[in-house]
Amino acid sequence: MILVETGAYPQEGIGKPDYSREISTGQIRPGFELKYSQTLLAFLVSFSSVASAFNWFKAPLAAGAMVHCVNGATGFDLPYTTALGYTLTMISIGIALDQDVDIWLLLRVPPAPVVQRHLCLAKLAGGTPFYVPEVVSFSSATFDAEGAVSFDFDLQVTNIGGDDMEGQVGVYMILEAVGTPPLPAIKTVKCKWCEATKDVPIEATTIICDVCSNLFIVYPLRQPRGVTQP
Amino acid sequence: MTMPPPLPTAPTGEITKQVPLAYLVPAAQRVKISELCPLTGIMTSVTMHFPDGCNGLVHVAFGHGDKWVAPSEINTFISLNNATPVFPTSEPVVKNEHFWAEIRNGDVNPHLISVITVIVGRED
Numbered sequence: 001m002i003l004v005e006t007g008a009y010p011q012e013g014i015g016k017p018d019y020s021r022e023i024s025t026g027q028i029r030p031g032f033e034l035k036y037s038q039t040l041l042a043f044l045v046s047f048s049s050v051a052s053a054f055n056w057f058k059a060p061l062a063a064g065a066m067v068h069c070v071n072g073a074t075g076f077d078l079p080y081t082t083a084l085g086y087t088l089t090m091i092s093i094g095i096a097l098d099q100d101v102d103i104w105l106l107l108r109v110p111p112a113p114v115v116q117r118h119l120c121l122a123k124l125a126g127g128t129p130f131y132v133p134e135v136v137s138f139s140s141a142t143f144d145a146e147g148a149v150s151f152d153f154d155l156q157v158t159n160i161g162g163d164d165m166e167g168q169v170g171v172y173m174i175l176e177a178v179g180t181p182p183l184p185a186i187k188t189v190k191c192k193w194c195e196a197t198k199d200v201p202i203e204a205t206t207i208i209c210d211v212c213s214n215l216f217i218v219y220p221l222r223q224p225r226g227v228t229q230p
Numbered sequence: 231m232t233m234p235p236p237l238p239t240a241p242t243g244e245i246t247k248q249v250p251l252a253y254l255v256p257a258a259q260r261v262k263i264s265e266l267c268p269l270t271g272i273m274t275s276v277t278m279h280f281p282d283g284c285n286g287l288v289h290v291a292f293g294h295g296d297k298w299v300a301p302s303e304i305n306t307f308i309s310l311n312n313a314t315p316v317f318p319t320s321e322p323v324v325k326n327e328h329f330w331a332e333i334r335n336g337d338v339n340p341h342l343i344s345v346i347t348v349i350v351g352r353e354d
Contacts, residue, residue, distance in 0.1 A: 001251060002264040004330065009260040012336030015285035015311075 037177040041088075042072035042219050043080065043155050044170035047097075054217045055192045060164035061157070063099070069155035069169060072219035073202075075190040079108065079115060079152035082140065085178055086147045089139035092172045095122055095130040099161025103169060105138060108152035115154050121171075126161050147178040192216045243352045244271065252344040255288070255335040262332045267294065271351015273321040276300040279344040282312035287337040292345050294321070294329045307334065323349060 034040065045067060046057045055075035061067060068077040082088050095103070103122040106115040119138055124130055140151065159165040187202045196211035205220045247268045255261055276292050276299060289307035292300045300317045301308055308315075323329075331345040 001253075002328075003253075004262040004264050006259060006261045009258050009334045009336060011258050011338060013285065013287050015287045015337040015339055015341075016283035017339045018281035018283045018341055 034174070035176075039175045041080070041173040041175050042170065043069040043078055043153075043173065044072050044168065045069045045157060046168040047164075047166045049166065053192070053215050055190070057192070060166050061099075061159045062164055063159050063162055066156050066158040069157065069171065073189075074187055075192055075216065075218055076188075079106075079154040081152050082147075082150055082175070084147060084150050087139065087141040087144065087176050087178060088153060089141065089174045089176070090137055090171060091174055092131070092133045092170075093121055093137075094132075094168070094170045095124060095128075097124070097126060097165055097167035097169070099126040099159050099163060099165035099167075100124065101126070101165065101169075102158050102160055104156050104158075106154040106156060108154075109143070110149060110151065115152055121155070126165075145178075189216075189218050243354070244350060245269065245353065246348060246350050248346055248348050249329055250344060250346045251292075251329065251331040252342065253331075253333060254340055254342045255333050256340045257335060257338050260332070260334040262330055264328045264330045267323050267325055267327045267329055267349065269323070269349045269351035269353055270325040271323065271349055273299065273319050273323050273347055273349055275348045276317045276319055277314060277344075277346040277348075278308060278310070278317075279314045279346075280310040280312065281341060281343075283339060284309075284311045284337065284341050284343075286311055287335070288341050288343060289334040289336070290331065290343055290345065292329070292331045292347065294323060294327055297321070307332075323351070325351075325353070 044056045047060045048057055049060055056070040056072055058067060070077055071080055101122065101124050104117050105119040105121055107118045108115040122130060155171060157169050185202055186199050188197055188199050189207060190197050191209035191212060193214045193216065194209060194212040196209055198210055200207060203220045206215060206217050208215055249265050249268065251263050251265055253261055253263050278290050280288060286309045289309045291298060291307045298304045299319055299321055329347060333343050335341055
């Protein structure tokens with residue numbers, strides 16, 4: 001075959017990779033399927049006296065203290081700032097903590113200058129397991145269906161018990177593009193040991209820090225593979 | 231017993247050949263690719279394959295020499311998604327002339343496009 005000529009051609013829109021309906025479907029629970037324009041995000045924090053390379057692990061939370069959840073894909077604490085052209089929807093929340101706790105969802109929606117309490121996700125007695133696969137408890141599409149607003153999303157976990165708290169909070173979200181170009185192929189991650197930052201491919205998960213040479217682990221959630229069958 | 235009539239056969243020396251032109255076109259790129267015609271005879275069909283995902287953003291045209299065959303109007307293109315149409319033709323062709331396919335990809339994704347033409351004719 002002869003290649004006669006090549007050249008640039010202006011972009012006219014956004015399609016999908018060839019046969020993407022077959023190759024990028026992610027079955028993460030029966031009846032649930034991510035579309036190509038969707039990305040899974042995990043905002044979580046684990047409190048443990050045993051150290052872990054997973055980026056969302058912190059020391060046990062002291063009584064009365066508050067922490068932000070961690071973006072599992074990068075290691076940075078929330079708030080998470082959505083880009084223009086995206087909506088954010090909560091799909092599940094799981095809590096397993098050994099102290100009384102309250103967990104708030106906060107938003108900063110311009111022109112508000114700071115985050116504001118938006119939803120109380122939990123006020124639980126210590127030791128109460130809690131898991132809810134959400135239908136819609138939070139979705140920015142309810143107030144910004146076109147992704148016209150870039151807003152800050154925060155999850156704050158407060159130990160309202162009497163002792164150091166161990167356990168985990170995990171919230172899964174779907175970030176969906178509303179007529180925008182795909183997410184960048186690079187993400188900035190933070191080392192959980194020395195807090196040095198580094199740019200890596202968005203699919204990266206096990207990372208050696210360039211500064212302290214320790215291993216840390218983040219989530220590669222952009223295109224989850226099949227987990228369960230309907 | 232009467233012998234059955236002989237089966238119909240093509241005129242002596244005529245054969246059928248397929249000429250494929252396939253290319254993985256990068257995002258926001260256009261290409262023109264070419265193959266030689268293997269026979270002198272008639273082009274009987276042109277098949278184009280648009281994978282699912284093209285979404286009407288990939289534009290394809292096929293022809294030979296200065297002639298546009300599919301689509302037949304000059305400077306027009308076919309843009310489909312998840313489709314493999316077959317366009318019947320009856321186009322005279324000459325051995326060793328150039329078949330060409332022009333593909334314009336207006337998507338942000340690369341796409342593998344195939345064009346297959348069927349020729350019935352003679353090799354000499």
